[in-house]
Amino acid sequence: MGSNALLENKRIVLGVSGGIAAYKVATVCSRLVQAGALVEVVLTEAAQKFITPLTFQALTHRPVYTDLWHIPEGENIPHIALADAADLLLIAPATANTLGKIANGLADNLLTAIALATPAPILLAPAMESDMWHHPATQANVEKLRRWGLTVVGPAAGRLASGAMGLGRMVEPDEIVGMVQVVLARLGDLAGQKVVVTAGGTREPIDPVRFVSNNSSGKMGYALAEVARNRGA
Incomplete structure (x- = not known):
């Protein structure tokens, strides 16, 4: 995935909670970094049972945050600094425990404290x-949480960690990255506007036999549609 105008230089706080789907979030992180986003990773204590901070440190080339109570000398309080700096808070996987804490105003770890403190939009990818x-x-x-304006993507149906089939899988990384773009686009200067773009060649009749046409590929129309989407239309 190359640089993306919608994601480039956007600061995304990626919160990882304790579920087996945490291993797939490394791919989400990699995709966001490749697209130009600045990704700050926060791991809950339970998440570290499934994936290590070192994995995300290697992917982001940035420190990984794990402790609500650790304040490096000379730095701001982490949950406030991260909450204020975020363009978007993404929580993936969002376990039943983490969803319940946020929905009921609990802030007993770094991730849930950020969720309660941030003015940024929040995207949740449940898995359970x-x-x-x-x-x-x-x-x-x-x-x-939906009534409060948080966005929820998934879960998907499929084979779960228990081996059973059902609804509860975290959606795939590419779908999460796509939804990150959708949520960020809502903040654009065309938010709420409807834009109609026509693309491709046209045929204008001269008479019942003859017509004037062109070999347009439609690429310009597709590019304009993409720009409009990225600006919130």
């Missing part, structure tokens, strides 16, 4: 067993 996803408590928490 199917019965946990369908539990009334989880559904109530997700509905509350």
